[in-house]
Amino acid sequence: MIYTLCTAPDHRRRGIGGALPSALTGRMRAQEARTQGVTLQADDDPGPPFFTARGFTAGGRRLARTV
Numbered sequence: 001m002i003y004t005l006c007t008a009p010d011h012r013r014r015g016i017g018g019a020l021p022s023a024l025t026g027r028m029r030a031q032e033a034r035t036q037g038v039t040l041q042a043d044d045d046p047g048p049p050f051f052t053a054r055g056f057t058a059g060g061r062r063l064a065r066t067v
Contacts, residue, residue, distance in 0.1 A: 002020065002021075002024065005017060005020060005021070005047075017050065018050075018054065019055060021036075024036075025067055028038070028067050029067050033067045034066065034067055035064055035065065035066055035067060036056075036064065036065050036066075037044060037062060037063065037066050038051050038056060038062070038063040038064070038066045039062050040061040040062070040063070041061075042061075043061065048063065051063045
């Protein structure tokens, strides 16, 4: 489980933040998981574009995708 995902401002836009969810997805598939979810901490969280670009669909502060 990932509780917080963030990248230092001077290291953004290099694929670092996307590598962690990708690795987690691979492990989840190996364990036959079917879905993956994200819960945002606030309504104004900046995360939705990051996650929707990776296949998650939004539903308020919760996002999900098929693994």
